[in-house]
Amino acid sequence: MPPDSAHASEGQQRHTVTGMGCEITVRRLVRAIEQRDQECVEALLAPSVAWDTGAGEGGPETLNRSQLAGFLERLEEHNDQRQVKEVTAIAGSIVVRTEGTISPPGGIRYEGTSFDVYDCDEGLVSRRRVFGYRKDVLDALAVPQDERQGLLVVRDDDDDRLYHFGIARGSAMTWARYADLGTSDHHHCEMCWATFSALHADYQQEGYATLDGRRWLCRDCFDEVKDHFALEGRQAGGV
């Protein structure tokens, strides 16, 4: 097979680049964005690219290729200080976790973690979606619950997602109803700030609590940190 045979079917059969091919493209793109290299960014984007902007980037909105031309300038104006912390292939997409701040002039400063999910087509980035939480990424990629173990979990004590975290390593936590174990009218998840309260049905009614009922994690966030902090999960009524 001649080395250029891949081009023989060009225009006849489109294929989707997944896994390592897409990861290399995305890593190049991320580097080009960091370096504000407009030419390199454009060379890595598919003609039909759909690019979601996130909080702080002027989003949420979906940009097409020509609308993206001003994107790097906007990052510069908004003092984008995010850093890439993790690049992972999940279900054919590439997930890039970033941490840091964006400070739009006269706008609201955005600080925190973002998950940028990239898809490729014929070796070029065709789609970018932005999510704030691990659960939303795994839901969007339709990863079944029993295959989520170990994906996008906290690996390092400096992880931005631990901003509010106050649960000691090795703690035992029990699955409980807030009405039974809560020590106030409400608490927040130590990771995602979801509200636990019996006051309204819209709030989380159950979660993992420290045995004194003072610290809470929702189920997804417990899964995210349990291995890193060696948390012991107990079922209700367990010892």
Ligand SMILES: [Zn+2]
């Ligand atoms: Zn949570």
